[in-house]
Amino acid sequence: MASLREEIKEALHAVDFERVARCALENKKVFSILISLTYDKEALLCWRAIEAMGRAAGVVAKKNPSVVRNIVQRLLWSVREESGGIGWSAPEMLGEIVRNSPEAFSDVPPLIFSFHEEEMFLKGVLWAMGRLAEAGINPVAGAADLAVQYLDHKDPLVRSLALLAISRMNIPEVRDKVKALTADEARLRMYEDSEIIEKTVGNIATRTLQELREVV
Numbered sequence: 001m002a003s004l005r006e007e008i009k010e011a012l013h014a015v016d017f018e019r020v021a022r023c024a025l026e027n028k029k030v031f032s033i034l035i036s037l038t039y040d041k042e043a044l045l046c047w048r049a050i051e052a053m054g055r056a057a058g059v060v061a062k063k064n065p066s067v068v069r070n071i072v073q074r075l076l077w078s079v080r081e082e083s084g085g086i087g088w089s090a091p092e093m094l095g096e097i098v099r100n101s102p103e104a105f106s107d108v109p110p111l112i113f114s115f116h117e118e119e120m121f122l123k124g125v126l127w128a129m130g131r132l133a134e135a136g137i138n139p140v141a142g143a144a145d146l147a148v149q150y151l152d153h154k155d156p157l158v159r160s161l162a163l164l165a166i167s168r169m170n171i172p173e174v175r176d177k178v179k180a181l182t183a184d185e186a187r188l189r190m191y192e193d194s195e196i197i198e199k200t201v202g203n204i205a206t207r208t209l210q211e212l213r214e215v216v
Helices: 002-014 017-026 027-035 044-063 064-081 090-100 109-117 119-133 142-154 158-168 172-183 201-215
Strands: 187-194 195-200
Touching: 002 027, 002 044, 017 027, 017 044, 017 142, 027 044, 027 064, 044 064, 044 090, 044 187, 044 195, 064 090, 064 201, 090 109, 090 119, 109 119, 109 142, 109 187, 109 201, 119 158, 142 158, 142 172, 158 172, 158 187, 195 201
Parallel strands: none
Antiparallel strands: 187 195
C-alpha cells in the first residue's frame, strides 16, 4: 500500500487537489507533507503543493480551524531566523490559505506583506498579493505601491509578478509604465493554471495592459 506521502504526490501529479483535501481531513500530516514538497521552486510539484495547501486548508478550516491556525503559525515561524530554517515558500502558502479561507484568516495578509523587505521573500509576497486580489480579497494598505515599485526590478520574474498584481488590483494609473514593459523580451518561467509556463515580461505586460483597459 502506498504511503501517505506517495499518495499526496500522486494526487498532485494528477492535479487532484480535492483528493489532497480529503486526505487532509483524515490526517493532518498531509500539511507537513505539502510543506516538505515546496522547497524547489523550479519544480512543478512544488507549486502544485503550494496550491494544494490552500485548497486543503480551506476544507479543513471549516471543520477544524485550529488545525489550520497551527499551520499558519508554523509557516510564520519558519520565516523567522530563530526557527533554524527558512520558509522559502511560506508567503505563497500563507496567501493560498487566506485565499481559500479569507474570513478565518483576515489577520494574515498584513503579516505576509511585512515579508517584502527580505529579498528572498519578495516574489512570494507579490505572488500572494496578486492571488488574493484575483480572488476579490482586498489587498493590504501599501500593496499597490509595492507592486508599482517593483516594475523596474532587475529580475524579470519580479517584474512579471508585479504586473500581475497590478492587473488584479486594478491600478490603471500606471498604464504608461505597463505599456513600456510590453517591449521587454526577458524570459521567465511562471506557475499558472496548475502548470509551469515560459513567457516574456512583454507577454504579461501586454495582457496586463489589455485587462486594465477592460476595467476602465
